[in-house]
Amino acid sequence: MLLKEIKNIFHAELDVIYGKEEVDSFFYLLIEHYFDLERFILAIQPELVIDKAQEIVIFKALSELKLEKPIQHIMGTAHFMDLDFMVNKHVLIPRPETEELVRWVLDDFKTATNALTILDMGTGSGCIPISLDKNLTDAKVLGLDISTDALKVAEENNRLLNADVKFLHADILSLEKETSTKELNQKFDIVISNPPYVRELEKAEMQSNVIDHEPSLALFVPDEDPLKFYSAVVNYAAEHLNENGCLYLEINQYLGEETKHLLLDSNFKTIELKKDMFGNDRMIKGIKK
Structure with missing residues (x-):
């Protein structure tokens, strides 16, 4: 034909x-x-x-x-940071906004001379930590996720892309129970996260190919507690970042100021709220005092 x-x-x-x-x-x-x-x-x-x-x-x-199956699921891969990541129904498809978050980190640390310690919280496909590992010399990079199915995808991407990220099974919401492990009880130079942030009330704005084919566990939060993952990440970062260590978060565009106040309440300094390519408040950075 x-x-x-x-x-x-x-x-x-x-x-x-x-x-x-x-x-x-x-x-x-x-x-x-x-x-x-x-x-x-x-x-x-x-x-x-x-x-x-x-x-x-x-x-x-x-x-x-x-x-309306996502094209990335049909092909089994998604392009992110000049790399091809394996994706399936167990992980979010990497978005351009998340790539902007990763590039923000790389811009900030492109002249770093020390070997950085980095933790990605809610790693999904592993696109964030693997991209950082591939672009930062000698970095020690960890990624955690509650989903064992997601971690299988991340581990496979780690292998396919010849990266050296260590992945851990852990729940962002109960990390105080996990910090007896050596990996999570250490100090980090960078903590980064793209946790669930879509409120149930925002479902109507979303396309069905996302709702029907991507994991709800990685997308949605209750309307009455939309920042519950951010509170957990910020609290952990406040305890486990080195002095002047950096916290980077992808955020709900409608909750920028609320997320900023979480960082202020945990004594982060030089807090910067950043817009994405579409002009939405999508990223935030704070430095630990």
């Missing part, structure tokens, strides 16, 4: 759901991922034909897209 005909079928089936530009993006991502074909291939070879086995693969992906 002609590849250009398949592209036309993609648009006929999916434009009403996603819009033309996003369907174009999906199609080119899939042919690159499965067939190693560049996005400009149809301009060069407009009569390119794919075989029956390739048709089966591409039409299966089309069927899954019609069910």
